[in-house]
Amino acid sequence: MRATSLLVGYGESVDSAVCPPVTIEVPAGRALAIVGANGTGKSTLLRAFVGLLPALSGRVEVLGREVDEREASFRAAVSTVMDEDTSFPSLTVREHLLLLARGHGVSRASALVTELIAEFGLTDRAAAMPTALSSGQRRRMLLASAFVRPRRVLVLDEPEQRLDAGMRDRLAQRLIAERADGVTVIMATHDPALVSTVATEALLISEKAARRTSPKDAVAAIEAL
Numbered sequence: 001m002r003a004t005s006l007l008v009g010y011g012e013s014v015d016s017a018v019c020p021p022v023t024i025e026v027p028a029g030r031a032l033a034i035v036g037a038n039g040t041g042k043s044t045l046l047r048a049f050v051g052l053l054p055a056l057s058g059r060v061e062v063l064g065r066e067v068d069e070r071e072a073s074f075r076a077a078v079s080t081v082m083d084e085d086t087s088f089p090s091l092t093v094r095e096h097l098l099l100l101a102r103g104h105g106v107s108r109a110s111a112l113v114t115e116l117i118a119e120f121g122l123t124d125r126a127a128a129m130p131t132a133l134s135s136g137q138r139r140r141m142l143l144a145s146a147f148v149r150p151r152r153v154l155v156l157d158e159p160e161q162r163l164d165a166g167m168r169d170r171l172a173q174r175l176i177a178e179r180a181d182g183v184t185v186i187m188a189t190h191d192p193a194l195v196s197t198v199a200t201e202a203l204l205i206s207e208k209a210a211r212r213t214s215p216k217d218a219v220a221a222i223e224a225l
């Protein structure tokens with residue numbers, strides 16, 4: 001994933017940018033943590049990275065091509081968990097995951113779904129409707145959704161949200177394994193443990209600058225907020 005002089009915001013002109021310009025490259029098998037205070041533009045940047053928001057200026061490329069979420073090759077490669085709480089209506093947890101896996105052409109969909117339901121601690125709730133889950137369980141289901149489909153890039157907005165300590169640890173282990181498989185991980189986070197265990201590099205955003213730092217400096221920055 002490569003961003004070049006990327007400016008993001010919700011208006012029409014560069015004057016509406018929510019944060020300073022971002023230039024960063026994240027190769028395969030690396031994990032970028034985007035850190036900064038509330039409202040500094042982390043989620044907005046992620047939206048531009050996955051093509052949900054057009055750039056005000058600058059460029060974003062994923063896998064060597066300019067981002068276009070309408071392209072099948074882009075959707076096949078980029079798996080996201082953004083700040084949303086959506087699932088298919090009238091489907092249970094297991095059916096939701098199965099539909100995603102099959103929609104993405106996964107061959108051993110049923111076995112993979114069973115494994116992910118166990119990994120994300122949802123075995124007892126596999127037959128429940130998402131509306132009958134606790135908020136943390138719903139978040140677990142959304143995270144499991146990101147791993148039930150093929151991916152070369154994972155984009156996660158505060159994946160630690162609403163997870164208990166045990167689940168946060170398991171998520172960190174899963175993200176380390178994803179990196180080892182060559183997946184590029186990009187996550188906005190406020191969790192120092194996730195940064196120190198998973199990230200290989202960080203982007204620290206403030207009103208003045210968006211600059212690349214080490215995970216260690218990013219942890220210090222989170223703790224100083």
Ligand SMILES: Nc1ncnc2c1ncn2[C@@H]1O[C@H](COP(=O)(O)OP(=O)(O)OP(=O)(O)O)[C@@H](O)[C@H]1O
Pocket residue numbers: 010018036037038039040041042043044045188
């Ligand atoms: N849909 C929107 N329309 C207009 N402004 C928005 C919209 N979403 C967010 N903003 C504004 O853009 C700025 C950046 O918000 P963003 O959600 O990217 O911050 P963040 O760094 O992810 O914050 P947090 O740590 O609280 O999640 C904020 O000032 C916010 O109020």
